[in-house]
Amino acid sequence: MFSPDETIELNIAIIGGGSAGMALATKLNGSPATVFEPSTAAERDCSWALWANESQLKKLSTSVQGSWDQWRIIDHNHEVVHQSDHYCYTALSAEKYLNHCETNLKAPINLVRASVENLVAKSGGGQFEAGGQHYRAKTIYDSRPPKLEDNSLCQHFIGWEIILAEPIENADIATLMDFRVDQSRGLHFIYVLPYSDRHLLVESTMISTHIEDKDWYRSAISGWLAERNMQVQSKVREEFGVISMATVAPHNSEINHIGAAGGAVRLSSGYAFSTIQTQMSALAASITVGSPHLPKAFSKRLIFMDKVFNRALKAQPDQGVSFFMATARALDADQFSHFMLGNAGVIEWLKVIYAIPKRPFIKAALKQCFSHD
Ligand SMILES: Cc1cc2nc3c(=O)[nH]c(=O)nc-3n(C[C@H](O)[C@H](O)[C@H](O)COP(=O)(O)OP(=O)(O)OC[C@H]3O[C@@H](n4cnc5c(N)ncnc54)[C@H](O)[C@@H]3O)c2cc1C
Secondary structure (H helix, E strand, O other), rough: OOOOHHHEEEEEEEEEOHHHHHHHHOOOOOEEEEEOOOOHHHHOOOEEEEEHHHHHHHHHHHHHHEEOOOOEEEOOEEEEEEOOOOOOOEEHHHHHHHHHHHHHOOOOOOEEEOOEEEEEEEEEOEEEEEEEEEEEEEEEEEEEOOOOOOOOOEEEEEEEEEEEEEOOOOOOEEEEEEEOOOOOOOEEEEEEEEEEEEEEEEEEEEEEOOOOOHHHHHHHHHHHHOOOOOOOOEEEEEEEEEEEEOOOOOOOOEEEEEEHHHHOOOOOOOHHHHHHHHHHHHHHHHHHHOOOOOOOOHHHHHHHHHHHHHHHHOHHHHHHHHHHHHHEEEEEEEHHHHHHOOOOOHHHHHHHHHHHHHHHHHHHHHHOOOOOO
């Protein structure tokens, strides 16, 4: 235990200054808080994407890397192109977003560039060490990434930000899923964000229970580029990610967890950014009025439906392409955006349920009803 005279007393400690920690810190209005984050924004750069409406686009404008009102999903037989008047598929630079948040933090919010260690949590708060200093906080919000469960379904990927030797056509369409790649090891697709006609993010993404060797994703990207005669002039950066598509277990049940650690990643898609923004706005508002309340990231119904989807995908990965293609074909652009954002209404759900293959989902739904998960 730490002796009190060596301990810095805090009102709110936010562990981790990533997407959730920074969103909460920047939305707090006058409540004293300290964010603990060991890495710089540049060290954590990657692409964070969401479906943004006009007002979100304006708010996030300093971090936007690219924005498309058209997106597509392709397999060997079909190409579904969506065009929206209300949403843009928007890619943010995590580095720019985090830098913007950090430079706009104002007292009484502080940032400590250090890792939190030896946390002893109790009744929502606790004691810990960071940067050789002892702290005690009345309330802790912990966003340290959750541990991945063995053999659980994950979305795993490598992305290359590249400059091409020659410009491409159709640089105004984002390719969310191009399934015309090796499907032998799980559901696999190429994701392409054209920031310009020569500047692209190209990712090889797998949804499966087994993380591949990094060279496997790299050769999938190279193969996809080569088939289209796209020559890489230079590689700007590479990103690697693993996103759990299973329910995460909190590090410590004595404190609140936010972000991915708090279950804010949509289980069927891996998207989290948009949900985190909404959830952190609500949390910050409740802290400001003195009655902190962490709202649920998703409704019970949505979590159930996503678990059914993942169960069906895990049982029949070879059907994955038809699940996604059927969903994209059943919905128009705005409905698809609502669906991906987790805001789909009854009509949108009915359209999806009508379109997808029934047997695997009925089986998965029955199993989900009788499971303890
Ligand atoms: C490469 C990648 C790309 C993604 N792309 C998308 C996307 O396009 N759209 C989308 O919606 N979601 C995306 N996701 C999902 C993603 O998990 C979330 O969008 C988002 O980053 C989750 O926010 P978070 O705050 O929970 O986690 P993070 O943003 O990862 O923040 C957690 C922070 O905790 C810090 N930390 C770790 N250990 C300690 C410690 N001991 N003490 C203090 N701090 C610590 C880390 O440095 C990190 O900054 C992506 C995830 C990855 C990994």
